[in-house]
Amino acid sequence: MRTTIADSKDYRGTVHKLSRDIISDWLGQLQAATKTDTKSAYLMVSGNCVEILRCFDILPTFPEINALQLAIRKNSLPYIIKAEEIGYASDNCAYVKADIGYTLDGGIGEDGTIPKPDLIVCNFVGCNVYIKWFEHCAEIMDVPLVMLDIPFLREDEPSKEDTQYVITQLKELIAKCEDLTGKKFDMDRLREHLAYSARAEQGWAKAKNLCKARPAPYDAYFDAINMMGPINALRGTKEAADFFDAAVEQYEHIVEQGLGVVDDERFRIVVEGPPPYPYYRNFRGLFEAWGAVAVQSTYSTVGGTWENGFCHDPERPLESIAEQMIIHNLCNRSMIERYKQIHQYITDWHADALVIHSVKSCRLFSAGQGDMREHFIRDLGIPTLMVESDLEDPRYYAEAQLKNRIDAFFEALTYKRLRSTAAAEAAAAAATQGD
């Protein structure tokens, strides 16, 4: 069946709407909490342990999501500038700057959109900027900080001391939450939340795997954001689990119908690196113009690499939370592991090319991406494009330049394809003549 834009926009809309609804609901709770004494805590997205906070009815708040939303609504620049005025450098991660600028501007607290946290839980999972960011939040808002130091995955498996270190820190966090809320920790409640998490994670895996279909039912980079909010921020709730059931059903339906993201899926790409949120639609348009669809992306796995089959285990609550934090998310794994992850995506998701979006802000992703490009082009022979801008700071987005690079890349791919088709036809013709 031929795919049509009208159909595709419709289904993109359905999952998008479901996601928007539950995310808006959560944001509404945050807004309401600015005026009440509902307890809330800061957390980082990658490899988080949000389920523990849920056991105490502590509302989770994610400064990264705050920064993301400021950018996608094209509101980030004034806050970035505000932060630079108090000493942040132009070279610092702009996620931090936008969030801190917003905080200084009164966005957090009684008159803002996000409650002032009662606790800052620094889940240091890979990104060292997390530590600084949360140190700054703690200092500026005068809020206590709990450090969860997650040992980087530096061997194939974490050692038993790595895991024990994390579990002990989780217990220490639990004790802090008990103090904060006056509620007693209930392991059965944690199991319930983890069961919801596992259901959502299985849904995530199914949805991601559905992109192996040709055409892919959604764009695993640009549309994956619809799943990232629910899996990272709302994980452990019934709403998030239900969302994934519905999203999978929707995507399965689309696959059955043979619908694609664009009329004609001409190129299947894997995208590495976060997107330029201030120009999300424009950037997407540059790929869609070529019928290029992301069938996998690394950015979508900052919270977890659930497509590989891991999910939280209610029977091993703290152990599985620790494993998720140490092993099963992109941020806590090395570049070399990321190369493997991308290669697996290209092979198993049948991609034609790799696109690296190198963002200045995020050195966790970007530092060394030149080496990644070398590796994919020279060692693996995979067509690879690397373009640069930023995930938060609109000043680094140069559309004309990006368009030139992207157009040239896909033109070359088109030409290469034509040549190989022509060569195959010539070979077939020669074979027939020889008959």
Add this chain to the structure above:
Amino acid sequence: MTIDEIVLHSRSLLDMKPSQVIKKTQETYPNVRGFAVFPVYAPHEIIHAAGLMPVGLYGAGDQLEITHADSRFQSFICSIAKSTLELFLADEMDGFVGIAFSSICDVARNLASVVSRNTEGIYVEYLHLPQNMASEQSQTYTRSEYERFRRKLAEHVGRPITDAAISESLKLYNEQRRLIRAIYAYRQDHPGSISAAELTCITKAGTRMMPGDYLTILKDVMEQLPQRPAHARDTVRVVVEGAFCEQPPIELIEAIEAAGCEIRDDDMMLGWRLFTGDVSEQGDPLTALANAYLNESVYCSTRHDYYHPRTEGLLARVRDSGAKAVLFTPAKFCEPALLDYVLFKRCLDDKGVPHLKLEFEEKMWTFEAPRTEVETFAESMLFD
């Protein structure tokens, strides 16, 4: 050697590429091989106890043209990352068994991967040093990380690294750190007896010598310092902050001093003098090293210590050293230093301590501009 000769000798060591340092050392110790330590810190004692020479790898300064590494690391990455990779790509690491990186920042972490992918036969270690000093499990974890390093290093060198050998090394490094502390203290009491540029050369060169030989040098310095005339000038007393990883060019230190500042204390070469006192020489040496890292480290931008905030550390450093101002010297693009600057600045502004920020990079050829900036800053303070 006299102090002047030591400084000259140190400068000549700093002018060498790492492979040349090993060659030179092999003239006296024919079988020795090097093990590089990327800043900020690694337990040098374990490396030394393996029969290797721990070598501080602070990039290549202006010694090396960057021809390969620029295509691997983008323009917005600090110079130490690029020149360190270049050393490997340009075969300037001959004689090294391996290199240890640690969890200081996102760049260093990715650099460890890139180095390991682009080298053969080199053992690349990435140590996850703790960021939680206060968990009940912190000590066990930290010790286990050192144990893991010991085990892997022993596999690479093909012989066990015994507790006894580590304890012996610990004594050497304790003495080394003690002497460096003593020289810093002497300089504070006798301004001008040894310049910061001279002292930095010596501390830096110390990471390119066998620790036993370095001890002799430090003792020589300590012994001769009283014979050096202390000449207090009309200067502004400052603390230099932000140079814990990539090292400012010696010329920048000279420019700061020439511009009328007396450097009372600093965080240069921090990892080699990280501890406030001696590491315990009693009992299990790995536990002692773990305890020292957790409980007796100087504050540092790459180490989170919730109960001992860095801002307090800096204020104490200013107070204890009798400094009147702070010069921030972050390496260009150094995220930890640039982020810390914000909280430091806030705290210093609050306490009325003047400060100035000077970014630097390896390939800096002229130091006139920072010198003028520091001069203006110093003058404004002298006439305040």
